[in-house]
Amino acid sequence: METVLFVLSGWWWVAPAAAGVGAATYAGLTMKGRRARRLALDAARHQEAGAYRTLVQTRAATRTARAEHRAERSRSGMMSSQTLEAKRELQRAKRAHTSATLELRAQRARVKAAAEQYSTSSRADPLPVEKLHAAHDEVIARWLPYEVDAEKVLSYPGMTDPRHPATLAFLRAQREAQRLRPAAGGRVSPPQFIEYQAAVRTLEETFAEAERRHGDGLSRTAARRP
Template identity: 60%
Template sequence: METILLVMSSWWWVAPAAAGAGAATYAGLTTRSRRARRLELDAARHEESQAYRALVAAKARVRTAQAEALTTKSAGPVRAYDARRALQAAKQAERNASLELRASRSRVKAGYSQYRAAAAHDPLPIERLCAVHDAVNARWLAYETDVDKALAHPQMTDTRHPATVAFLLAQREALSKRPMLRDRVTPQQFAEYRVAVRHLEAAFDEAERQAGVPGAARATSPAAATAASISAAATAIAELADRLPSLLAKLPQPRQGEPPAGRVP
């Protein structure tokens, strides 16, 4: 009995230490799983912060261009024209940055909703993204392994064609961005890999479209078309506002002693 008491008094710390180690391991695994499931949401938040910084920088460039345009008014028509063009480009960049910030905030909301609705058995965001990457590679390998498809569309395997070269470059970029350890992916790495996979999909679709593959052409989304129309209209209005003073200056002035046009003396 004394021996048992002696052993228990000497090794009493083993049980609490084992329990603490087990709890720490369980907490670490739970935290890692939770971080992996909200990886897409964290990546969207990372993109939102980047878009916000880009908008702040674009606003600063607009202020600089406005100051430059004011100082070059009396420096000659050439410098004044260049300053107005630079101001117009800065304002367009600011509008694009504002639209990108709005889109990033929408992605954050979508990522949060998707994270809240995800179940424990659903695939992780990095697994879904790797599956999309593998699907594009499988579509590409079909032209390399299927003789009928290779003969029907030889352009898809022709490395001299620009669209095929663009796809191969996008494929190499996506492969370089693909994480090796999926359980240690940071939000920035996930965002970069997602952008590379999207470019890969777009490059492959364009290569198939130029190769004449049936059903490869995809129509532009209504949101993208609307954004392009708004951007083009804003650019046209800005150009008209810049050219309006010069157009008014070219109008013939009424002669001395003659009434303005449309009035009867």
């Protein structure tokens, strides 16, 4: 009952949002004007609608698993292998439903934060896509010295060696972020913004991990030297 009330509390806008989720829903948002500044908020709402749909699906799956577990108990008894497997499936469905409930709550918090940020933003502030461009460019600017600075190339050879797993993960993230990067002044839909946002976040994380791995390795090598 608590889950149902929780879902209904936010239903006032999810219904129209969920009804228009296809690619045709967003014909593209021009990078000028109010809609461009609202892009991060629209993207957060788009994700919330997806989280709500997932919650509905997991709730239905839990009901189905519960019914199958009861049916197996009546057919095969409490300790049969079929009943035990049905019980495990029910437990998995319950865990998925709990996870979906928590994710919807998190998404609603993100919508609230995005709405507050949008309401307090001004025309002088960078647009949401411009902020992602800046974060993307910052990582690339931090990585370039490992390729062109002779001292860093010699000190951290692993940072450009794709045979190292951490470096390979970063290079793949770099390629994916570049692939998804919207053109400056182009049209960006909320789903495209979400994909690019996730790619930039992965790029930041993999770069930090590559620096940590290679930096730690260099420190250990230096410590072993007489």
